[in-house]
Amino acid sequence: MSILVIAEHDNSSLKSATLNVVAAAKAVGGDIDVLVAGENCSAVGEAASKIEGVNKVLVADNAAYGHFLAENLSLLVSEVGKNYGHIFAAAGTTGKDFMPRVAALLDVAQVSDIMSVESEDTFVRPIYAGNALATVKSSDSIKVVTVRPTAFDPVAGEGGSASVESVDGAHDAGVSSFVSEQLAESDRPDLGSAGIVVSGGRGMQNGENFQMLEKVADVLGAAVGASRAAVDAGFVPNDMQVGQTGKIVAPQLYIAVGISGAIQHLAGMSDSKVIVAINKDEEAPIFQVADYGLVADLFEAVPQLEEELKKVL
């Protein structure tokens, strides 16, 4: 059976999470087709055709899909996807929005946020904020699955030579419309795919103090994250939140500064390769998962860290 992967993109460029989803699809086995749905997204179709191991790219270029409205996208994906054995998408906010709708339209269950593929119908996924891992088997004819990108090593984005076909016609459910968006501007790497993440919590005390973390992040080429406490206190915008309700990250190095380590925060970062905790409370739960812990006042330690890193990098 062949697999349909829904590309994640912003109409001009392909998001790297798509490469991780293709890797998950590869673990299932079979032909992999990629669907690019958007508006003026031909460059994305082109980029998708170069992904290693992709058989065919389907491009649905229409104003109805320009803002990725779930009502319209789900009609398209359920129409195109009914001829496939599997439909895979990244478990980002876009995939989480339209994929359950696709599953319901096809009258099948969805398997959310898989971390591994055991066989073509069996997957492992986290439950209870990552405190347990469930192995689930789907008895449905079409497996609708969202993939946790950080759990799969990406395939190469170059070297493939898939054919590109366009999908005609527009599905417009006519019940929703785009009004506006406010996207956070950042020159730093994307939090979800960064190799190093420096995060701050309530201990940062205010938004200005996050500049200390940004300086460290700049030395390391890292992304900056935050705990829910820091977001709720208004220190930083909520798209920086790492945790059960925010982003799930699994970088090579995660540096938690002034973060106590609540269950909900650990759910978002405990698969990081190396965890560093800087906290003045030596009883903080974060030290139980940290590979390297430093009990210190972050207002002294963070500037020192920036200096020391500059010496060795």
Place this chain on the structure above:
Amino acid sequence: MKVLVAVKRVIDYNVKVRVKPDNTGVDLANVKMAMNPFCEIAVEEAVRLKEKGVATEIVVVSIGPKAAQEQIRTALALGADRGIHVETDEEVQSLEAAKLLKAVVEKEEPKLVILGKQSIDTDNNQTGQMLAALTGMGQGTFASEVAVEGEKVNVTREVDGGLVTVSLNLPAVVTTDLRLNEPRYASLPNIMKAKKKPLDSMSPTDLGVDVAPRLSTLKVEAPAARKGGIKVADVAELVDKLKNEAKVI
């Protein structure tokens, strides 16, 4: 307008869960249960809409065992007007929950259905979207702001990279993110009053829905424990370890 709110009984969010030794699931015996935090936010939003004069009646629905009536009573104490309990001891998965809710929506004909974006036990994040699909309604998922204007609702959604605002025709489905509001506490007089509010009970069969699960759980395991780390004395030692021992910088 009538607002329908779906709430779920789950393990309390502060409880550290334990996987059963036979790997069949998580041990829920003698564990503190509560209303799912995202559902509390959904109830609070409905109550605020009523306080603004937008909502006229709030109906709260829960699917689950007899004990789920506690969570319905909690919602009634917070300001909902009446409850519907779809009683079943079976495990109800997202698609079947959405089908049950669709049957309730068809009976009640609410203008707005509010759910939490995900339950903190299964972490599926599916039911609201599935209900919207089955009823053909528009969906405003991961909402951090809800503004009803005439026959439309504007929903500001939390997405990767920032915020997006969409406009939906009513009736519509909204799922709540944590930042939508801060739920209130129920006062003792309101808890007492809630005991007198109407609560209808029905079964999945009454609603004509087969709740047989499509996904079978083969096993549940504890994740690999991280090995205990070390404490370093100062920043210089930390950087040295990261460079020469862990080799991550």
